Amino acid sequence: MTKIKYLTIIVCLSNLMSLVAQTRMESSLKENDGSQLWLPTINVSKMKEKTPQISYQGKLSKTISIAIFELQNAWRGQPIILEKTRGKKTDGFTISSSERQIQIVSTTDVGLLYGTYHLLRIQNTGIVDKNCSITETPFYELRILNHWDNLDGTIERGYAGKSLWNWSDLPDTLSPHYKEYARANASIGINGTVLNNVNASPEILSDNYLKKVKALANIFRPYGIRVYLSVNFASPIKLSGLHTADPLNKEVIQWWKKKVDQIYDLIPDFGGFLVKANSEGQPGPCDYGRTHAEGANMLAKILQPYHGIVMWRAFVYHATNDDRAKQAYLEFQPLDGQFHKNVLVQIKNGPIDFQPREPYNPLFSAMPNSQLMVEFQITQEYLGFSNHLVYLAPLWKEFFASVPFHTVKAIAGVANIGSDKNWCGHHFAQANWYAFGRITWNPSLSPEKIADEWLKQTFTNEPQFVTSVKNIMMQSHEAAVNYMMPLGLHHIFAGEHHYGPEPWYNMLNVRQDWLPVYYHKADSAGIGFNRSSTGSNATAHYPDSLCQLYGNIKTCPEKYLLWFHHVPWTYRMKNNRTLWDELCNSYDKGVQKVRFFQQVWDKMEPHVDTRRFKDVQTKLKIQSRDAVWWKDACLLYFQTFSRLPIPYELERPIHTLEDMMNFKLKISNYECPTAGFSK
């Protein structure tokens, strides 16, 4: 053992130097800018003074070296033995501890790395049981981030600065952020990343860009992360001037084959393609009278020999008169069973588009003969950008309450990561990145447990802080739903962006299903979208039991009431309030809740470094003002139809409808969108 240990140490230290060189350093917590995320600070001096015994027998891969380095840096307990065993290769691992030592065992290098991060997580969030034996295996094989990053550095729906990928500097210059990004993902089990926007530039498949992609893949590989690309279905035309992109056309197929060969020549472990086809103006097989299946299968067959996959998005809707909530179903359900075995149909959690709250997308219960994956949105496109504190784990949990874990084969999450110092714009938006990773590893983890882990690693273990702030996080999604779109309301956002309220937004020569009025349908009789059998009958897409439940105004869960029904203003809710009064009370509840969050956070000042305390405090002020803005805008506008008074016991509006309707909030990718809201 001694010999090996000795060897090990040598490797670690040499290896350490290289890593240190590229890893951001954090010293005092006094001014924490949040760049460290939830990860242990890398501290060379400490490492030198006290080095725990880490031993490993066998070939030292980069991955193993990273594991050893992480333990060297942060482990404060018994000696550790890393051991690779024979058996089916998985990302899983076993940790068994005794007084004398701890053993991490896996059949793969990355399994040992995951075990390492898990052990450190346990250490940093509590006490490591002296005689524990933990076995972890990820529930989902594919745990993927989707970056909506454009090649020009902008990020669609990104609110944390510019893209992490400096395409112009690649492949020669490698930002230290690439490794930090990989380390953060590995620490929570994410094992795949789609680098570019689903509205894909064909350029990404050019020889020039593929070299850049290769450079990133090389950095990510040791962390167990495979690279995927979003592709433009018309790439053969755009890149090589073919006259068609018809998936059944020989030249087209040939073109894709050559392209795929080239990619795998550069990136042997390339993951595959993500495709947004015939959606919101993107090209696709339907342009040539082919089905989504025919398009997806063409690519899938080419990727198969390399074990690559196709993730084919089901997010489609057309400017028809039919309920937008039904369109993905109508187009994809008939294709069930026609997709090739390495095609995954990627479906958003809800039938519309990442609204604050949606019922699950009925496709999940209607394509038993296809491989499905769910697409969550981590970036807060519809939840206050990076200004509002909204913890998303409860929202995702709500999805899994309707859709059994096994129904989906994989999870994708639209990333909220950018060039901001704290990565996500809002310090608490980091929790959504963290939670996404943890849920892809183990969807049965409770949001409380995940929040608890994240808070302890990111801020402090002090029970008073953890309990109070976890409480904020757990209530934050419901609060946002209440001050934005309670009782099943959806998509009543401002026209040019999805930040502020514009329930009145209406325009000529604009697709109906891009207008809030299309979604809330408020009139003198009531409010809500009738999707029952007397309306668009979208309820029919759900299994009978749910079709009954949702379709009947009496049994429909009130949180979905206005999603499925056009409800009279004076309709009696279960608590015996009228719908109008309940609507008013819900908005008010949302506002009061945010004020409560402010109170709790302000009390936390002694427990948090000044910088992050102030950052979060300032964001909560914006959220508090915005919540009132939402309440006033929606209630005063809907009141023009209900003609009913806002219950007098509630706080009165402080804005006039006229002011709010005349006020246009300008939004760009990077500017803080709230300047407008405050003054």
Add this chain to the structure above:
Amino acid sequence: MTKIKYLTIIVCLSNLMSLVAQTRMESSLKENDGSQLWLPTINVSKMKEKTPQISYQGKLSKTISIAIFELQNAWRGQPIILEKTRGKKTDGFTISSSERQIQIVSTTDVGLLYGTYHLLRIQNTGIVDKNCSITETPFYELRILNHWDNLDGTIERGYAGKSLWNWSDLPDTLSPHYKEYARANASIGINGTVLNNVNASPEILSDNYLKKVKALANIFRPYGIRVYLSVNFASPIKLSGLHTADPLNKEVIQWWKKKVDQIYDLIPDFGGFLVKANSEGQPGPCDYGRTHAEGANMLAKILQPYHGIVMWRAFVYHATNDDRAKQAYLEFQPLDGQFHKNVLVQIKNGPIDFQPREPYNPLFSAMPNSQLMVEFQITQEYLGFSNHLVYLAPLWKEFFASVPFHTVKAIAGVANIGSDKNWCGHHFAQANWYAFGRITWNPSLSPEKIADEWLKQTFTNEPQFVTSVKNIMMQSHEAAVNYMMPLGLHHIFAGEHHYGPEPWYNMLNVRQDWLPVYYHKADSAGIGFNRSSTGSNATAHYPDSLCQLYGNIKTCPEKYLLWFHHVPWTYRMKNNRTLWDELCNSYDKGVQKVRFFQQVWDKMEPHVDTRRFKDVQTKLKIQSRDAVWWKDACLLYFQTFSRLPIPYELERPIHTLEDMMNFKLKISNYECPTAGFSK
């Protein structure tokens, strides 16, 4: 009688036509724009159908005709006899009623007019007792409005549009507003008006302008209103090129004599001069080494033969190092006894300048041998302009609680009247004009009684409305003090205007006593202006008993605490809160109170015409936002000194100090100043 009655009717009807022609008409209350003030609508058709018997024996003066016309128009009761009796001429009257008739008796025509308006007031605010005998005599002989109107149509500290006086059209074109203005003033007993700004343009004394003044005087005369002018002490130089304005200079005296002769030749009942001398850059006797008394007496002697008076303002302060609160006293107290008998020293209610709350100006108890008058401010220069609902009667009442009625010989009020359709900008600002008039007639009237009268005449008699809204009015001043400057804080307004908070406002090369920091003196030790014997010793200007009371931090009324003392942040208040906590609670109380006002007002919707309901509702929204702005600005700024947390049970700030400090609110005389505050 018949003959006379017949005659009377004829006169009335002819007279009526002329009046009607010049009187704004109001029909339905559906869209009441507030232009009618508290006065009965003039309704010719009604008058024609049912004419009450009004009889009067004797010469029909214009004044008497107006009285008869008003009764014709609005009286709905028994026949009325107007009777002039011999005796000392006063503005007083007696009303005695029986089943058969009502008699109004006075020694003067205007007395009968006042009696008429009083009788109508009783009718419109309740029931006229069948067998009552009311005798009313005004407590103050001079009941004067001061207009800070400039000849260019602007109004200094005016927030209700432009000046009422269309100088360019005068004397040939006479706006109907002139008569409406006179009628409104007569109805509440106001009998004098100073037409122009105390920062007086010499032009007002030019031959050209005096003809215009004469035209107005002619319109006001029948309503018992005398005209006064503010004069520039350097007029002899500015108008006629004299080399001096020294009050002891023969030419100067001669000049004034000729000017006064000219004025009385045009306006036989001209009231006299108002003078702002050696104050804020205005010229005055001190420029020539003469005292204020010498300056005032020179003019007084010239006016005396015409029974004219001089109102000499004591509002003076210099860029010295001595406490501004002491300066008027130091300059005027020594002159006690030196003023000529027709000079009135006009003193603002407080020692600084119309702050939301001030202790009384100690001059009132220090010049026993002079004739004093108090200057109130009706326009809300320091109380939210015409955006905030602040009923001022309680503030004036507070003054009289310290200064006995008899101490002052007259009352002046800086008008809040402009060209706005509703005269005062805010419908409820009309109540301050009304209350001022009523208090000058009878200072012992309670603010409740006055609010009650005004509400019933201006809106409705419905008890639910009157009770609820009176409650708002009665609490409104205390609320404003709380959200602006509680516990004796004063003058922490924005630099360029007096609307918003800028406690941090500081500038080089600016007079110290124009800077908020001079007044609040916040530092790490505490906050407040030490005016006790250990400080500026301004307390010594008060009578011994009060000097003791105010000078001792333990006995000083807490509403004046920071006015007289620099108090440690942790000082224990009577309720055992620390000063800091009490400060926070006071600001919060102010905010919550305005929200309460909003709730009450919204409930009043059924009782108020749509237009005024919406107008007031909108203003209350502004006030509500402003209150939060004040609270956040002051607490967050003062917190940088106290370094203490805002009590966590209180609602948290929603603005950042940085935002507020970087935000410059632009104010002009006419624009709604709050655009900036909302967005």
